[in-house]
Amino acid sequence: MQEMSYLQDNSKVEALTKAVLISILGVAIVLSNLLIIATYANFKGPTEVINYYLLSLAIADLLCGLLVVPFSVYPALTGEWMYGDIVCRFTGYLEVTLWAVSVYTFMWISVDRYLAVRKPLRYETVQTKTRCQCWMVFTWISAALLCCPPILATRCPSRTT
Incomplete structure (x- = not known):
């Protein structure tokens, strides 16, 4: 009997720890990416192509911190999804989409750095700001x-009451 109580207390502590960590990470994600975006917005010098890629990453992470992470706190605490099927599908879609944007942007950063190292004399003509903006769009x-x-096919967990 005492062992069962210990396991229940332990799972409560684990759930609370998860919820607190998710909350702290969410705030850190939002604040750090707002700082990055504000830095780019206030920068008065010439912008380089790489900055557009980094700005895209910051926007994707900011959206994740604002639109995905907050919906993870309550389920981490209780083990239940209370927001309904539509929100479940939408947050899942956003999470996967923002992840894909980050991965694709890292790919473009790799291409950009490759061109900067392998073709330094042609880099300025190959990697223009307009071309970079088109790739980001x-x-x-x-x-x-x-x-x-996944929005159409995903089954969201039902609410356990």
């Missing part, structure tokens, strides 16, 4: 479209 649109099917 393409990245966001393609990620949003490619991640749509």
